[in-house]
Amino acid sequence: MEHESFEDIEVAKILNDDFISIKVDREERPDIDSIYMSVCQSLTGSGGWPLTIFITPDQEPFFAGTYFPKNKNLHGIGLIEILEYINNSWKNNRNEILKTSQSILNTIDSSNRNSSIEFSDDILDRTFIKLEENFDPHYGGFGISPKFPTPQNLLFLLRYWKNTKDDYALKIVEKTLESMYRGGIYDHIGYGFSRYSTDEKWLVPHFEKMLYDNALIAIAYLETFQVSGKKIYSEIAEQILTYILRDMTSSNGGFYSAEDADSEGIEGKFYIWSKDEIKDILGEEDGNKFCFYFNITSHGNFDGKNIPNLIGTDISTEDRDIIKNYIKKLFNYRNKRVPPHKDDKILTSWNGLMITAMAMAGRILKNRKYTEAAERALDFIYKNLIGKDGRLLARYRDGEASFPGYIDDYAFLTWGLIELYETTYSSKYLKRAVDLTEDSFKLFWDEKHGGFFLYGNDSEKLISRPKEIYDGALPSGNSVCALNLMRLSHLTGNYKLDDRAQKLLKNFSKEIESYPTAYCFSMIALLFSKTSTRQIVIVPGNNSVETEEVLNIINEQFSPFNVSILYSNSDKDLKNICSFIGNYQSINGKPTVYICENFSCKSPIIDTLQLKKLFN
Known part of the structure; x- marks a missing residue:
């Protein structure tokens, strides 16, 4: 148009x-x-x-x-x-x-008027059953074509599996993630996922790459790696983040928004190959080997050319390193082509999601590189996207920040801050999460019914003031806020936050009950609220190596219903944030772990073998 x-x-x-x-x-x-x-x-x-x-x-x-x-x-x-x-x-x-x-x-x-009812006892099971009905057992994902990754569905299923031990929930996640990776929706040469697939096999994508998709999908792969221990999932997550750090990160640390589908006016031109082209670059023998694995043919699978994919093929163990070398050569060759346009605006909300992914990757993969990327992006936001009045702003481009932030900006950035806290245990990140949450209540909270409006009471007045819970390509700001509030209540001891989260979900309860699979991130929050949350307080010992070992035992686990706090007597900021923290101390100079549930704590643990046994 x-x-x-x-x-x-x-x-x-x-x-x-x-x-x-x-x-x-x-x-x-x-x-x-x-x-x-x-x-x-x-x-x-x-x-x-x-x-x-x-x-x-x-x-x-x-x-x-x-x-x-x-x-x-x-x-x-x-x-x-x-x-x-x-x-x-x-x-x-x-x-x-x-x-x-x-x-x-x-x-x-x-x-715009929401109505409240009591959530049915079986709403979580009904959500799973509906996702199971919509699941495509042949190619993974949900429904037919077009197919969207919908990572919030997968994040819910992982938590449902953790809670119920229903193995089919995990099977849906693994089949979907494996099929998405094998398809052409994944860029096997330069990494990263496109927005969606136009077909049921995940073969032909709409080639546009979005920051938020890659953040949420990376989170799904990281958590599935935690659950399964399968290295393929951690490798895919690392490839996604390699793409982001290489192509989608500004010199100042902020993350760009998107890359177009078109180059030179033709959709996908940058990404597709002819068989002859592959053989010219790699040589006859190596070219044929690559074409065999990646389904490259003379007649092609997209407008007479080929989208590389692994549908129906497996790379043999002995060929893995060789194939990586081929991909490197093809990537260098592809870089000489005219690239798609990059949307280089930096959005606070989408950056919040990528900060979340990077922080989780740093913790789960034990790689400081990702943690530092999350911290740099956060520093960028706090230097460039906070107004003189302290107001969070929504967009930065070419040295100019604009638009008062929306609830998604506050919600997604708070999520990132919580993950950064549990990765670094730097109390400044927890403090910022609490401060953003307080600002959210001042600017967006509906005092009458509960829930957060989309735009603030200090923003431009439009013909209506929407308040949304529906998950689209991204989870809704309200659903992410609900989970943030629950986690913060357990991290800080301020249980009024949990009360607000319950009021928020209840405000939208009739809407959610009508079709719960459209509100999967709300289901994640609801599942968190219905599951007994464990507070894990770690007090470091005199030996930093022993403390690191304890943290690794805790962080290796997929523990979506736990929150963790690292506390030492010198951390005065944490004492101000967490009302209950001052009573915990190290025993015999050893790193000491307190596991608390339902307002009571078990005996402190100083034996790492006992801790491993407990978590396993």
């Missing part, structure tokens, strides 16, 4: 003569996008992008749709005809338009 209409002289003249045209970046202004997407859905029964909205000078909508061709064709009415009709109606029948817009506003207002 951009090429057909907005860059077209004929359309431009009509627009400029009779309308004020505003192009909105939905990533910079999710508040506007959310409101007017609701309008489109209520008027047409569906939504999507590009989103086309006609509004009055008072921002009140009266006509909506998604894609319109320039002129009328078999797909429907053309944009030029719509513009002429609306211009005529505005001049000659304005009262009817204003009545229509008022009716739409009333509909939006009623849809």
Whole structure:
């Protein structure tokens, strides 16, 4: 639509003569996008992008749709005809338009009212059963085509497996992650995942790569590595993060947003190969070996060329290192091509997700490189995306930060801070998480019903103030907030935070109950609240090596219902944050572990063998 209409002289003249045209970046202004997407859905029964909205000078909508061709064709009415009709109606029948817009506003207002019911006892089981029904046992993932990674579904299933020991939940996760990696949705030459697959096999992607997808998918691989111990999952996670650090990280440490699907005006051109091209680069024998493993053929699998993939093939153990060398050569060759455009804006919310992934990778993989990347990105945000009034901002680009942050910015960054705390045990990160949470309540909290509004009470006033819990490509800010509040309540001893989390979920309970698989991150929070949470307090001993061994035992485990705190008497900041922490001390100069549950603690543990046994 951009090429057909907005860059077209004929359309431009009509627009400029009779309308004020505003192009909105939905990533910079999710508040506007959310409101007017609701309008489109209520008027047409569906939504999507590009989103086309006609509004009055008072921002009140009266006509909506998604894609319109320039002129009328078999797909429907053309944009030029719509513009002429609306211009005529505005001049000659304005009262009817204003009545229509008022009716739409009333509909939006009623849809924004949440209602509470008690969660059913079996809601978690029903969520699992529905995911099981939608699971594709042949190719992994859920449904048919197009297929989206939906990592929040996988994160829920891992926790459901941990809680119930239902092995099929884990099987769904492993099959999906393995199939996604084997498919063309994964960039086997340069690493990283594309947005979604256009087919059920994960073969042909929409080649756009998004920061948030790669953050959430990396988290799923990292946690599955913890669960299974299978090195393939840690290797894939490391490859994803290698791509991010190499291609998607600014010199100042912030993470860029996305890479386009197109290069030189052709979707996927940067990523596809001919068989002859592979053989020219690698030589006849090595080229044929690579083509055998990665399903490269003369006729191709995408517009006469090939998307490298491992569907139906396995690289033999003896060929693994050789194949890595081939990939290196192909990567260097591919870098000479015209690359896709990089969207180099830095979004606080998406950076929060990648900080989360990097911090978890640092802890789980015992690799300081990832922890440092998380810390650098966080430093970037605190230096460049905090206003003079202390307000978190949403977007940075070319030295300019703008837009008061949304609830997603606060939620995702707080998640990252909690993970960074449990990786480094630096109390400043826990303090920042608490401070951001307090700011969230001041700016976004609905005092009457509970839950967080999308934009703050200090932001531009729009025609409505949405409050959302539905998971789209990303988990909703409210669902992430719910889990953050529960974890922080156990980390700090401030159990009022847990009360707020319960009120938040209850505010959306009727909506969630209607179709729980659309709210899988809320299910993660609900599962956390229904499972007995263990607080693990570690007091370091005199020997730092022994303390490190204890931390490794704790961090190697997949323990989604635990929180951990490292405390020493010299940490005054932690004493101020955690009301209960001052009573814990080391025994006999040894690293000492206190495991507390339901407001009582077991006998302290100083024996690492006993600790291993307990966690295993």
